[in-house]
Amino acid sequence: MATPRTATTFAPPVMEARRWLAEASLPAGMELINVSQAAPVDPPPEALRQEIARIALEEPQAHLYGPVLGLPALREEIAAQWLTAYGGEIGASRVAVTSGCNEAFCATIATLLAEGDEVLLPVPWYFNHKMALDMIGGRAVALPTDDQMLPDVAAAASLITDRTRAIALVSPNNPTGVEYPPALIGAFFDLCQARGVTLILDETYRDFHSSSAAPHDLFTRPDWDQTLVQLYSFSKAYRLTGHRVGAMVASPKRLAEVEKYLDTVTICPAQIGQFAALWGMQNLGQWLAGERDEILARGRAIRDGFAPLADRGWLLRGAGAYFAYLDHPFDAPSDQIAQRLVGEAGILMLPGTMFTPEGDADGQRQMRVAFANLDAAGIGQFVERLAGFGG
CATH class of the missing domain: 3.40.640.10 (Type I PLP-dependent aspartate aminotransferase-like (Major domain))
Incomplete structure (x- = not known):
């Protein structure tokens, strides 16, 4: 029997990471830092939401x-x-x-x-x-x-x-x-x-x-x-x-x-x-320019504040737009590290194994950080927690 098309590929990675979250217990008093998904968590600006409401009421073609x-x-x-x-x-x-x-x-x-x-x-x-x-x-x-x-x-x-x-x-x-x-x-x-x-x-x-x-x-x-x-x-x-x-x-x-x-x-x-x-x-246009400035500032905060992680063996491979890409310093593969980070550091992020062919050695030591939803204080807290993680 031929294999159905959907069975030829893997489960959606973001959904897999959410299962880790459902199965983990966060440290007492610690809120989750979620850097797993590259999507805004805030709704559209109020002016656009008002326009969406107007469209729904006044534009039959919509x-x-x-x-x-x-x-x-x-x-x-x-x-x-x-x-x-x-x-x-x-x-x-x-x-x-x-x-x-x-x-x-x-x-x-x-x-x-x-x-x-x-x-x-x-x-x-x-x-x-x-x-x-x-x-x-x-x-x-x-x-x-x-x-x-x-x-x-x-x-x-x-x-x-x-x-x-x-x-x-x-x-x-x-x-x-x-x-x-x-x-x-x-x-x-x-x-x-x-x-x-x-x-x-x-x-x-x-x-x-x-x-x-x-x-x-x-x-x-x-x-x-x-x-x-x-x-x-x-x-x-x-x-x-x-x-x-x-x-x-x-x-x-x-x-x-x-x-x-x-x-x-x-x-x-x-x-x-x-x-x-x-x-x-x-x-x-002006609002989007402000959003761009803020995202670029968050990328700079990742780069400028990376020293505590570098001191512990982490390597910053890239940082821009919504993402930073890291090498971790531990012996375990990145998918195991990512799952442990949820329960031990309150961080949900995706391992490089989700972005590479199965068995790829680079993927096993890499992690993706979708930082766009963290402000400067949140980025500082993320770096502090990650630096304190023992691997």
């Missing part, structure tokens, strides 16, 4: 089916703002709205892969990308990263076969927080263009990039849409996690194939969330 590829006004706004941010040639016909960025990735690979086809994923990888490939019958090919957590173009070139259909990059990266330099992203584009494979570039965390300059110049390249598919999420920018609104930018030909997938899976993105994302893009 309760009906809409276009499969998304609200036309939102597609236009994305195209316009992307043109300002990146330059080049980006029109609404190259934009689709999806039910979150994960759906955008799933739709993309559905248009690219046949049974057994391959996608290169830098390791550590975003686990939902690996899960999606497993469940579609594709193969995730591990692309090693260096000490700076950056993938190597030459290594990628050596891994491309006649079954390779794409290379998928995430920048700023989940899980490491590392920002890929524009030249590196450009070099991967050149490789993909030369070898006839697609570059999938997930920029979910682009709003929290440390540079105000364009993170790459790919949209200015001739025929960019024959090679590039860019992915984006509104969950982090406007705290619309529960509304599930994402986007993708690709060729009109690619989006015609994507439309088949989306019409089958969700029919259309949730309308209220789309109206909310549009209002946010048009009205919350």
Whole structure:
């Protein structure tokens, strides 16, 4: 009997970590520090919540089916703002709205892969990308990263076969927080263009990039849409996690194939969330700039306050956007350390084993910290607790 698709992959890591929490007893009087999930825990700003209430009451269309590829006004706004941010040639016909960025990735690979086809994923990888490939019958090919957590173009070139259909990059990266330099992203584009494979570039965390300059110049390249598919999420920018609104930018030909997938899976993105994302893009620029400043400040707090952990053998591999990525100093594998941290230090975070192939030695000594929901005081408390953990 053939194995069902869902049985070919692992259980959702965040749900697994929640089971650890349910099974653990925190130290007396100690509140949990949860750095396991990369999602805002606060609701959208009040002005946006008021607009969502108005939409629900006054916009009949918000309760009906809409276009499969998304609200036309939102597609236009994305195209316009992307043109300002990146330059080049980006029109609404190259934009689709999806039910979150994960759906955008799933739709993309559905248009690219046949049974057994391959996608290169830098390791550590975003686990939902690996899960999606497993469940579609594709193969995730591990692309090693260096000490700076950056993938190597030459290594990628050596891994491309006649079954390779794409290379998928995430920048700023989940899980490491590392920002890929524009030249590196450009070099991967050149490789993909030369070898006839697609570059999938997930920029979910682009709003929290440390540079105000364009993170790459790919949209200015001739025929960019024959090679590039860019992915984006509104969950982090406007705290619309529960509304599930994402986007993708690709060729009109690619989006015609994507439309088949989306019409089958969700029919259309949730309308209220789309109206909310549009209002946010048009009205919350200054607020989002403040959010970016705060997230960047929290990243600096991690880097500046890391000394007590370094003194105890921890190594900071990367820190940016929502994440820090660490090497732990203990003999036990990271999944065991992560489970012990819940009951002994009141910290819930994910081990590197959840972001790497099974048995990967690097994953066994690495940990991901999703620090974006900790303020400066919370980061200080996190460092203190982790430094006091004996392993």
